[in-house]
Amino acid sequence: MTYTTTIDSMPSRHDNPFATCWTRPGALPFHFADGESIEQLITKLCGQRWWGEITGTHGSGKSTLLAALIPALVAAGWRVQAVTLRKGQRRLPDEFQEQLRNRHSGYLGASLRLFIVDGYEQLSRFARWRLTRACRRAGAGLVVTSHAPTGLPELVRLAPDGRLVQQIVRELCAQVSASVATADIDASHACHGSNVREILFDLYERHERLRRAARTPACAGA
Amino acid sequence: MLPTVPAVDAVTDSPGVRLAYRLPIDAASGWVSFTMAAVCLVWNTLVAVFVVQLGRGHLEGRPNWLLTWLMVPFVLAGLWTLFALCRQVLLNLAIGPTCVEVSFHPLYAGGTFRGFISQTGRLHVRWFQVQVVCEEQAIYQQGTDTRRATHRVYRAMAFSQRKFDIVPHQAFQTEFEFTVPNSAMHSFVSTHNAVIWTLVVRGRVRRWGEFERRFPIYVYPLAAKREPISETSLAAAGSAP
Amino acid sequence: MTPSVRLSLDAPTAQYQSGDRLTGRYLIDSMQPWTVRAAELSVLWYTAGAGEEDMAVHHFERVVDDPARPLDLRVPRRFATVLPASPLSYDGHIVKVCWCVRLRLFPQQGQETVAEAAFRLGSVSVPVAHGQGLRLETREPHS
Numbered sequence: 001m002t003y004t005t006t007i008d009s010m011p012s013r014h015d016n017p018f019a020t021c022w023t024r025p026g027a028l029p030f031h032f033a034d035g036e037s038i039e040q041l042i043t044k045l046c047g048q049r050w051w052g053e054i055t056g057t058h059g060s061g062k063s064t065l066l067a068a069l070i071p072a073l074v075a076a077g078w079r080v081q082a083v084t085l086r087k088g089q090r091r092l093p094d095e096f097q098e099q100l101r102n103r104h105s106g107y108l109g110a111s112l113r114l115f116i117v118d119g120y121e122q123l124s125r126f127a128r129w130r131l132t133r134a135c136r137r138a139g140a141g142l143v144v145t146s147h148a149p150t151g152l153p154e155l156v157r158l159a160p161d162g163r164l165v166q167q168i169v170r171e172l173c174a175q176v177s178a179s180v181a182t183a184d185i186d187a188s189h190a191c192h193g194s195n196v197r198e199i200l201f202d203l204y205e206r207h208e209r210l211r212r213a214a215r216t217p218a219c220a221g222a
Numbered sequence: 223m224l225p226t227v228p229a230v231d232a233v234t235d236s237p238g239v240r241l242a243y244r245l246p247i248d249a250a251s252g253w254v255s256f257t258m259a260a261v262c263l264v265w266n267t268l269v270a271v272f273v274v275q276l277g278r279g280h281l282e283g284r285p286n287w288l289l290t291w292l293m294v295p296f297v298l299a300g301l302w303t304l305f306a307l308c309r310q311v312l313l314n315l316a317i318g319p320t321c322v323e324v325s326f327h328p329l330y331a332g333g334t335f336r337g338f339i340s341q342t343g344r345l346h347v348r349w350f351q352v353q354v355v356c357e358e359q360a361i362y363q364q365g366t367d368t369r370r371a372t373h374r375v376y377r378a379m380a381f382s383q384r385k386f387d388i389v390p391h392q393a394f395q396t397e398f399e400f401t402v403p404n405s406a407m408h409s410f411v412s413t414h415n416a417v418i419w420t421l422v423v424r425g426r427v428r429r430w431g432e433f434e435r436r437f438p439i440y441v442y443p444l445a446a447k448r449e450p451i452s453e454t455s456l457a458a459a460g461s462a463p
Numbered sequence: 464m465t466p467s468v469r470l471s472l473d474a475p476t477a478q479y480q481s482g483d484r485l486t487g488r489y490l491i492d493s494m495q496p497w498t499v500r501a502a503e504l505s506v507l508w509y510t511a512g513a514g515e516e517d518m519a520v521h522h523f524e525r526v527v528d529d530p531a532r533p534l535d536l537r538v539p540r541r542f543a544t545v546l547p548a549s550p551l552s553y554d555g556h557i558v559k560v561c562w563c564v565r566l567r568l569f570p571q572q573g574q575e576t577v578a579e580a581a582f583r584l585g586s587v588s589v590p591v592a593h594g595q596g597l598r599l600e601t602r603e604p605h606s
Contacts, residue, residue, distance in 0.1 A: 010477065010583045011554035011561045013511035019559075020362055021516050063364055087366050119366035197364060201371075204513055208556055212589075225519065226550040358558040360514025371513050373556045375589060405588040407553045414515035415558045443585070445481035445548035 015211065017176035018204035023197075025067035028172070031164055036156075038072045045155060050114060050141030052155030055148060059197030060158040062145040063118055069143070070116065078114045078141065085119035091127045092117070100134040113140040120144035120152075160194045162186065168196065169203065178203070179210035228411050230328045230440045238323030240338045240397070245322045245421065248436035258310050262303040269293070269300045313430050318343030318388075320423050320435045322352075328442040329419070332404040337380060339423065340395045345388040346428035352381040353422045354400050356407070361414040376403065380421070408443045466493030468578040470566045477582040481548040487580065489566050490539040499534060501527040503567045506544050508584075513557035521547060528571075536568070551585030 013021050021027060032038070045052050054062050066082070073080050083096045092100075100115065115135055117123070123131065128150070135142040144152060162185075169185050172178070180203050188206075192198040238244040272293055279286055318341065325336035339352055356376035362369045380400035388394045400421075410417040421437040472487040479485055485506060491497055503525045509518035522544035528534040542564070553560040562584045568576040 010581050011511070011552055011559040012581055013509070013516075013559070013561060015554070015559065016512070019511050020513060021511055025364065058367060085366055086363070086368065122366055197367075197369075201369075201513060204557075212556075224549045225521075225547060358512075358555045360512055360557045362514050371557050373558075375556060405586055407555070407587045407589075408549060408551060410550050410553070410558075410560065412510060412517035412519075412550075414517055415510045415512070417553065417555065417558060443481060443549045443551055 014176050016204055016207050017172040017178045018200050018207060022172055022175065023200045025064040028064060028168065030061060030064045030068040031167060033164075038068055041069065041156060042072060042076065045141075045143070048153040048155070050143075051135075051153055052143050053120070053150060053152035054143070054145045054155050054158065056145075056158030057147060057194050059192075059195035059199075060160055061196060062158060065156070065158065066116060066118055066143075066145065073114060077112060079112055080114050080116060082116035082118065085117065085122040087119075087122065089119070089122050090124045092123070092131065100131065100138070113138065115140055115142050117142075117144045119146070121146040121148065121150055158194075160196050162189045165189050165196060165199055168200075172200075178207050179214070180206050224443065224446055226410050226412055227442060227446075228409055228440055230442075233324075233327045233440065238338070240395075241323035241325045241336060243324050243327045245324060245437040245439065247320070248420070248438055255310050255314060258303070258307045262300075262307045265303050266300045269296050273297065313433070316343055316430055317341075317345060317427065317433055318393075322421055322423065322437045324421075324439065328409075328440045328446075329402050330442055330444055330447050331402050331406040331408070332444070334399055334401045336397060337400055337421065338395070338397050339381070340393045341388060341423070341425075342390075342393040343388050344390050345425075345430075347383075347386050347388060347394075348426040348428060349382070349384045350386070350394075350425040351379060351423070352398055352400075353424065354378045354380055354402070355420045355422050357418050357420070359416040359418060375417075376406070378403075402441055406441060409440045465570075465573070465576060466491045466495075466497050468492070468566065468568065468576055470564060470578045470580045472564065472580055472582055474582070477580070478586075479546055479582060479584050481546055481551070481585065483546050484543060485546050485564075485582065486541065486543040487564060488539045488541045489536070489578070491536040491568075493537060496535060496537065498571045499528060499536060500569045500571055501525060502534065502536060502540075502569070504542050505565045505567075506542075506546075506562075507565060508550055508560055508562045511559045511561055512555065546584055551587045552583045553587050554589055556589070 013019055030038075054065055056062050063084070070080055070082060081096065081099045083093060085092075096115075099113075115131075117131065120128065132142065132152075134140075142152070143155065144150070165188075166182070166185055169178075169180070173180075184203065184206050185199075188199045188202040192202065232246055233243050236244045236246060272289075276286060276290055276293060280290075320342075321340040323338040326333075329335060337352065341350070354377070355374060358373045358375055360371045362371070378400070381396065381398035383396075386394070402419075407417050409419055419439045419441050421439055423435045423437070424432065426432045468489065469492050470487070470489040472485065474485075489502075489504065503523070505520045506522035507518055507520045509516055522542075524542060526534060526540070550560050552562055561581065563579045563581045566578045568578075570576070
């Protein structure tokens, strides 16, 4: 491989619209299906006595939806306690369990507390049973995410389609211009299915390669 | 002080025999054998418990043929882990330790440095290479998933030789030169991102296939450059013969 | 209406080397006085790309509005710092190291305003292949 110095531009997060700073939950707004909204979701959650499960495959937007849901719940007066479990984490963190045990903490009282567990299926059966029992006893709400149904009432099942992916990419490219074509997006979607995260990483690669190819000096060497 | 540039103590605390510094091998290389041993032990212990119970039943005239046939794939898998572990151990014994030394550390962009490699074992080598490699590594955590990405940005051959034998008690030894390109990025480590330089020793040997051993090296920014230490002054200080 | 913020570096190319003195100025472009509670200026680096963003602040200064000494940012304020030896700016494939001066203004009312001026530290380049693609490692998603 030839190592050739180039006149590099100033590196910046604006070089690539698919960099993680633009695509992480919270940075990228959650895109609801036609006719759905955060308010509808909260209404449905209320109808299920504030218990619900968000299901979807890897990269389908569960954490992104939570990032949109939490501020809406806080604005509605809920005291939200959220935790994200990593792969292999079979029990809840100590401070989270402490909050669960504390039924009467805060002047708001137990009835306005809502616990959120991102990655619910990571917990052991016993840990899940303890969590649901504690929430039931405390009269608290419980919203979880998992890759497959785990028995809680379904709040929403996420399955992003090609149209949604195109919409997300259009929004990202409105902020920072990209070199990827519609065919690239379709090809990536065909490869990764509803895993939007992998699609965006794939597009990151493509954009980066195209950007560098455009800067390759015209004179080729051996 | 050099923010985000890793310390070189692990290297500079280890004097070489032929050159100034001996490079420690990448810890990940040792984990392969350890992991294989752990998996083999756990799996075969569990399978053995069931096999013993089934054996007792057969001997006492109470054979459970359904469970016996169900255990066959598990036993075969256990035998395979044992075979793979034995092969790994024999591979490590056959290929032997690899020792890499460098004349100077830390390294700097644009510099040319000397290296020394010693490879022991009982091997018919098809090809043997030492490469200078630079990789970017990025970790991204979202939800329950942790995504680790690696991208190689530079690779250059420092040494290459084909078709030779390594015999026991007579290590293959050679010196080589390698260059860190001008304007190369220095070694960089932050919580989730890194730029890592490595000397990679790779080879293909008859009967055992390919092997690879990695030796981290550290490239410092030019602004931190100090005067190179001559081997004469090192010898006087007793750091090298 | 929020007035425009002008944050500029003295070096016309915004290119610096380690040990150089980074200097610049900032002001609010407004005919009317615009009171702010405080202004914070940071010289920092951050990573961008395919990994989580890391960042660290090299230089920080804060000025606050004081009844005895009112803060009028229509008057240009200068800043200066000596740049470190590392990390250098780096336009990598999945890892980029970016330097910038970031100015945060906290008005008496309303949301904070942020302005950034990017600069380049060092002269690091990345390899560009001639006539052949860069060999890419297979991504290793760990899920």
